Amino acid sequence: MRWAQLDTPIGELSYAVDDVGVCAVHFGPRPGAGPADDEVGDQLRAYFAGELTAFSVPLHVLRGSEFERAVWEQMKLIPFGETRSYGAVASAVGEPGGAQAVGTACNRNPLPLIVPCHRIIGADGKLVGFGGGLERKRILLELEAKVRMELEWRDFSS
DSSP: OEEEEETTTEEEEEEEEOSSEEEEESSOTTTEEEEEOOHHHHHHHHHTTOOSSOOOOOBOOOOOOHHHHHHHHHHHHTTOOOEEEEEHHHTTOOTTTTTHHHHHHHHHHBBBTTTTTGGGETTTSSOOTTTTOOHOOOOOHHHHHHHHHHHHHHHHHO
């Protein structure tokens, strides 16, 4: 496994890749991490520049219960610039009373940002629970909303 890191609008971001794909994302620096000079780094930079709305790098998730993996798969289905409540995700994975369990699965997501746990919000629309902190979550959601509006406006005005 090789760690790399890059500066982003939400601070330093580190990620690990192996021969299969990206297997971890970490908010903050990682000792011994090298430069982000690969496809993962390129896609992260494009995401933050508003040029990428869906990651296509191969993923290599090395852990997680069956429930957690189901939640992570649901997160990948949430469109760029949209959100879902913890309860809605729980219902989607067949556990309608499992909003708290979804929150735990979000917290254990090994690939935040790439598997977009920041798109999960409280039932009342409030920003709650994000391993990278609520300020980062707000910045990510605002970035996506801005890019989505720009893309829709471009489509509308064409």
